[in-house]
Amino acid sequence: MSVTIGEAARASGVSAKMIRYYEETGLLGAAERTASGYRVYGEADLHALRFVRRARDLGFSMAEIADLLALWRDRERASAAVKGLALAHVGDLRRRIRELEAMARTLETLAERCCGDGRPDCPILDDLAGEG
Amino acid sequence: MSVTIGEAARASGVSAKMIRYYEETGLLGAAERTASGYRVYGEADLHALRFVRRARDLGFSMAEIADLLALWRDRERASAAVKGLALAHVGDLRRRIRELEAMARTLETLAERCCGDGRPDCPILDDLAGEG
DNA sequence: ACTTGACCTTCCCATCATGGGAAGCCCCAT
DNA sequence: ATGGGGCTTCCCATGATGGGAAGGTCAAGT
Numbered sequence: 046m047s048v049t050i051g052e053a054a055r056a057s058g059v060s061a062k063m064i065r066y067y068e069e070t071g072l073l074g075a076a077e078r079t080a081s082g083y084r085v086y087g088e089a090d091l092h093a094l095r096f097v098r099r100a101r102d103l104g105f106s107m108a109e110i111a112d113l114l115a116l117w118r119d120r121e122r123a124s125a126a127v128k129g130l131a132l133a134h135v136g137d138l139r140r141r142i143r144e145l146e147a148m149a150r151t152l153e154t155l156a157e158r159c160c161g162d163g164r165p166d167c168p169i170l171d172d173l174a175g176e177g
Numbered sequence: 178m179s180v181t182i183g184e185a186a187r188a189s190g191v192s193a194k195m196i197r198y199y200e201e202t203g204l205l206g207a208a209e210r211t212a213s214g215y216r217v218y219g220e221a222d223l224h225a226l227r228f229v230r231r232a233r234d235l236g237f238s239m240a241e242i243a244d245l246l247a248l249w250r251d252r253e254r255a256s257a258a259v260k261g262l263a264l265a266h267v268g269d270l271r272r273r274i275r276e277l278e279a280m281a282r283t284l285e286t287l288a289e290r291c292c293g294d295g296r297p298d299c300p301i302l303d304d305l306a307g308e309g
Numbered sequence: 310a311c312t313t314g315a316c317c318t319t320c321c322c323a324t325c326a327t328g329g330g331a332a333g334c335c336c337c338a339t
Numbered sequence: 340a341t342g343g344g345g346c347t348t349c350c351c352a353t354g355a356t357g358g359g360a361a362g363g364t365c366a367a368g369t
Binding site: 092095096099100102103104113116117119120121122123124125127128129131132134135138139141142145146148149151152153155156159160161162163164165166167169170172173174175 | 245248285292
């Protein structure tokens with residue numbers, strides 16, 4: 046029923062290092078300990094670890110995950126709060142995507158105009174140098 | 178002709194902090210100094226600073242910029258090398274975009290199914306909790 | 310000449326999430 | 340009892356950036 050940190054890491058996909066870090070920063074409560082000081086994790090703990098892992102996979106920051114965990118644990122929550130958090134994060138993601146897209150398009154355009162052979166002439170460098 | 182670090186920062190769009198950092202890490206050579214120790218920048222230095230700034234705006238890492246600077250300074254360079262660097266970076270950008278896109282789409286799908294009212298039921302939390 | 314304020318210097322610290330590694334203790338199987 | 344693997348804490352590093360303190364410098368105004 047109860048496992049040590051290594052097994053918890055394997056079962057949740059969160060590294061032991063990160064489990065300790067989440068505990069240290071208060072994202073997760075302090076784990077119980079054996080007499081000799083080993084951390085011990087039960088089913089509920091593993092569930093929370095998987096929750097955190099999944100949220101990280103979706104790009105949420107630790108601060109956002111703290112909020113999501115609180116909502117998850119609150120049976121009285123309004124789903125509107127969760128949806129608000131999620132959509133705010135989507136806005137964040139979309140903004141970052143737009144920025145990266147703009148960079149990629151600019152570079153693709155420049156690369157198209159660069160013949161890419163043995164000669165030194167290069168519109169990419171010209172652009173970076175502010176000539177062009 | 179020669180300016181101090183504050184003016185170089187204003188003229189290049191690179192903060193004084195970052196100019197010192199670039200020098201410390203060897204991305205840029207050590208600036209000349211006045212008798213009293215102030216850094217001094219000439220036209221060529223400002224040009225290089227703007228180059229770095231533009232490359233950062235396009236998402237290149239400092240290591241990549243070091244390579245680009247070397248190519249820029251090498252009159253014997255093959256444009257193929259520059260193009261290769263640029264396209265590798267585009268590949269990087271495209272991969273990151275795909276990752277963010279996947280996250281955004283997943284969250285949008287979940288958010289659509291969340292009615293977002295005062296009730297606690299929430300498919301977003303259900304997904305994070307691994308139920309669903 | 311002196312003060313004032315803006316500028317420069319170095320040095321240290323923080324971010325955010327993560328990994329590496331050392332020194333030392335613990336537990337189990339041989 | 341010994342060996343190996345797992346656990347503990349502690350410190351350090353990443354990448355690119357900003358904040359801020361303590362102290363030196365310079366130019367303009369009194």
